[in-house]
Amino acid sequence: MSCVQEDSKMVTGSDGLATEKSDVESSATEKSALPFYDQHYFSSYDHFGIHEEMLKDQVRTLSYKNAILKNKNLFKDKIVLDVGCGTGILSMFAVRAGAKHVIAVDMSNIIGMARKIVDLNGLGDKITLLQGKLEDVELPFPEVDIIISEWMGYFLLYESMLDTVLIARDRYLKKGGLIFPDKASIHIAGIEDSNYKEEKIHYWENVYGFDYSPFIDIAMAEPLVDTVENNSIVTTSSKLIDLDLNTVTIKELAFYNDFKLVATRDDSVHAFIAWFNIEFPAEDNASKIVFSTGPQAHYTHWKQTVFYMDQVLDVKRDEVIHGSLASRPNTKNPRELDVEIKWNFKDAFDGSRSQAGKYDYFMR
Numbered sequence: 001m002s003c004v005q006e007d008s009k010m011v012t013g014s015d016g017l018a019t020e021k022s023d024v025e026s027s028a029t030e031k032s033a034l035p036f037y038d039q040h041y042f043s044s045y046d047h048f049g050i051h052e053e054m055l056k057d058q059v060r061t062l063s064y065k066n067a068i069l070k071n072k073n074l075f076k077d078k079i080v081l082d083v084g085c086g087t088g089i090l091s092m093f094a095v096r097a098g099a100k101h102v103i104a105v106d107m108s109n110i111i112g113m114a115r116k117i118v119d120l121n122g123l124g125d126k127i128t129l130l131q132g133k134l135e136d137v138e139l140p141f142p143e144v145d146i147i148i149s150e151w152m153g154y155f156l157l158y159e160s161m162l163d164t165v166l167i168a169r170d171r172y173l174k175k176g177g178l179i180f181p182d183k184a185s186i187h188i189a190g191i192e193d194s195n196y197k198e199e200k201i202h203y204w205e206n207v208y209g210f211d212y213s214p215f216i217d218i219a220m221a222e223p224l225v226d227t228v229e230n231n232s233i234v235t236t237s238s239k240l241i242d243l244d245l246n247t248v249t250i251k252e253l254a255f256y257n258d259f260k261l262v263a264t265r266d267d268s269v270h271a272f273i274a275w276f277n278i279e280f281p282a283e284d285n286a287s288k289i290v291f292s293t294g295p296q297a298h299y300t301h302w303k304q305t306v307f308y309m310d311q312v313l314d315v316k317r318d319e320v321i322h323g324s325l326a327s328r329p330n331t332k333n334p335r336e337l338d339v340e341i342k343w344n345f346k347d348a349f350d351g352s353r354s355q356a357g358k359y360d361y362f363m364r
């Protein structure tokens with residue numbers, strides 16, 4: 001089958017934005033009819049810089065490459081759907097692994113670049129590129145054997161792109177079909193972070209001699225996406241949620257779970273950090289690919305997500321922090337997340353260090 005869409009006449013402007021000259025009408029989705037947050041979301045993927053960052057994230061991109069190419073038997077002669085193909089990298093890995101045909105879908109104008117790249121690499125007859133929201137496009141095949149997608153956002157669920165993958169699964173995946181990746185989990189731990197908390201939060205108490213403290217609430221409520229040194233972790237970690245993409249529902253992506261963290265040394269806990277782990281299906285253990293975005297692992301562009309507390313917990317080794325975390329898409333903008341964390345720490349001695357609290361965070 002040949003590429004159903006003609007050369008897009010894509011140009012990249014001096015601002016780096018990929019813009020379509022004449023192919024916009026070929027999109028299955030009218031962008032201007034989308035809610036403002038979706039227009040903004042898809043526009044953010046028009047720019048080549050975000051794709052450069054993702055492609056250069058070797059942990060991310062090599063994990064997909066290895067998960068696909070080390071499992072050629074799973075891909076051989078299969079029909080594959082790439083949900084949110086971006087520049088087409090995962091689609092091209094799938095063809096290299098022997099897929100019979102790949103349908104690559106993306107709403108963003110970056111798909112014009114994907115068309116050029118796919119053609120340039122001689123894969124135009126193997127990859128059908130469709131512009132539009134996955135929810136709106138009409139696929140040239142009624143069913144697919146495999147879905148590949150890189151949908152993960154900060155704190156795993158920011159952007160809510162997993163919803164789209166689950167819609168694709170329910171509409172198009174053959175019974176017994178595979179999803180790459182198919183497992184994801186979110187983890188939490190407590191960190192000592194006095195220096196950075198001073199810089200990010202307490203900074204606003206005195207800005208060149210003026211009281212800027214109204215910023216403190218905002219700085220606290222917006223979790224920080226940053227790299228955390230592994231030696232800042234002062235508690236054990238706890239798994240907040242385990243997602244099996246073969247079965248999870250969109251509703252279950254709004255979750256509430258308890259956690260228990262045990263102090264691993266005498267120290268202060270200023271914040272919680274969260275990260276996620278990812279697993280791909282495999283023919284056997286030798287070809288199984290997993291990766292982590294935790295502080296113990298190599299750097300990824302997802303870094304870690306830091307939630308500062310408005311208290312400092314002074315813990316002694318083996319003391320326990322009980323807590324809970326609730327995460328749900330924001331009602332006004334479902335690409336954003338509202339997160340509530342509660343903690344309850346009872347010291348093991350006279351109760352003088354015991355503290356309980358709660359904070360509402362917004363991932364905007």
Ligand SMILES: C[S@@+](CC[C@H](N)C(=O)[O-])C[C@H]1O[C@@H](n2cnc3c(N)ncnc32)[C@H](O)[C@@H]1O
Pocket residue numbers: 042045051054055083084085086087088089090105106107108110132133134135149150151152161164
């Ligand atoms: C994280 S990027 C991944 C790009 C590429 N697959 C890669 O791995 O480099 C996600 C892409 O999915 C696209 N996308 C997100 N939601 C979509 C939807 N509902 N329909 C079509 N494309 C979508 C975005 O425009 C973006 O290009």
